[in-house]
Amino acid sequence: MTTRRNVFYWVVLLAVFLICGCATTQERLLDSDTSQVQLRSIQTRAFDTTDREKTLRTVMATLQDLGFVIDQADATLGTVTATKLNRYALRVTVSIRPRGETQTLVRVNCQYEDKPVTDPVPYQRFFTSLEKGMFLAAQQVD
Amino acid sequence: MLKKTITVLLLIALAGCQPAIPPEALELSPQTLEMRQMQTRYFDTKDEAMVLSASAALLQDMGFNIDESETKLGYILGTKDRDATDAGQIVGAVLVAALTGTVMPVDKSQKRRACIVTHPYGEQKDKIAVRVTFQRIVWNTQNQVSTKECLAQPEIYQEFFSKLSKSLFLEAQNI
Numbered sequence: 001m002t003t004r005r006n007v008f009y010w011v012v013l014l015a016v017f018l019i020c021g022c023a024t025t026q027e028r029l030l031d032s033d034t035s036q037v038q039l040r041s042i043q044t045r046a047f048d049t050t051d052r053e054k055t056l057r058t059v060m061a062t063l064q065d066l067g068f069v070i071d072q073a074d075a076t077l078g079t080v081t082a083t084k085l086n087r088y089a090l091r092v093t094v095s096i097r098p099r100g101e102t103q104t105l106v107r108v109n110c111q112y113e114d115k116p117v118t119d120p121v122p123y124q125r126f127f128t129s130l131e132k133g134m135f136l137a138a139q140q141v142d
Numbered sequence: 143m144l145k146k147t148i149t150v151l152l153l154i155a156l157a158g159c160q161p162a163i164p165p166e167a168l169e170l171s172p173q174t175l176e177m178r179q180m181q182t183r184y185f186d187t188k189d190e191a192m193v194l195s196a197s198a199a200l201l202q203d204m205g206f207n208i209d210e211s212e213t214k215l216g217y218i219l220g221t222k223d224r225d226a227t228d229a230g231q232i233v234g235a236v237l238v239a240a241l242t243g244t245v246m247p248v249d250k251s252q253k254r255r256a257c258i259v260t261h262p263y264g265e266q267k268d269k270i271a272v273r274v275t276f277q278r279i280v281w282n283t284q285n286q287v288s289t290k291e292c293l294a295q296p297e298i299y300q301e302f303f304s305k306l307s308k309s310l311f312l313e314a315q316n317i
Contacts, residue, residue, distance in 0.1 A: 122168050
């Protein structure tokens with residue numbers, strides 16, 4: 001009897017947990033469930049170059065290598081947005097900005113189907129691919 | 143029994159809430175080089191703007207509308223919407239409907255996207271590389287996306303580049 005009741009509580013608890021986990025509220029717009037600082041550190045790397053155009057062109061070439069179609073590119077703003085369709089839809093935006101006198105920051109954010117990607121591993125893989133095109137090491141930014 | 147329920151609930155939670163991004167999605171694969179070769183051609187010119195302009199004209203020849211472009215980065219995106227009705231699929235759907243009474247959705251419309259990126263190539267930067275990639279999105283009669291894919295048939299790319307050579311010639315002749 002007690003075990004049965006125990007298990008019943010577990011199921012209820014799990015159901016509540018599921019509802020909490022899945023159906024977050026209007027806050028979805030702001031995706032405020034992840035720490036801003038943490039997210040930036042996952043999504044950003046620094047490269048030892050100041051050549052904006054070359055960086056953007058390499059980003060585009062890398063995205064094409066990864067099977068993306070470029071949706072939008074802006075040299076002045078320094079952004080590239082691209083979509084990969086391979087039974088799933090993966091959308092990424094890459095933005096670049098100068099860091100100090102010698103470096104460029106590259107930031108990428110991904111959206112897989114209708115979810116933001118917060119797992120660091122896909123980002124690491126992207127930067128590993130980008131390093132090969134840049135012939136430069138991607139440096140972690142604190 | 144209840145253990146099973148919990149397991150099933152957990153599985154639903156995992157499946158429903160966390161659609162995991164495939165690990166290879168952002169990784170260069172052994173096929174990358176092959177795809178790049180299939181999708182790229184090099185032209186003996188230094189005039190990137192001319193190649194871009196010829197590419198835009200070619201997209202128009204092929205019925206695409208230009209959605210986006212950035213000349214500074216050598217980039218053009220064209221799309222076209224077309225009918226996707228497939229006779230075989232309709233026959234299948236009619237047969238299924240006749241046998242089971244259920245209506246199967248069939249493909250209705252499709253969007254094709256062509257993305258062209260150019261860049262100066264070679265040690266002297268005396269060549270222009272042109273890379274094109276195609277995608278296709280298909281919607282069915284229930285307005286759901288039934289197919290989303292990158293087109294990888296070599297024939298498509300061969301034909302595209304033979305047309306591009308012609309377009310470059312026409313561009314040079316101002317036709």
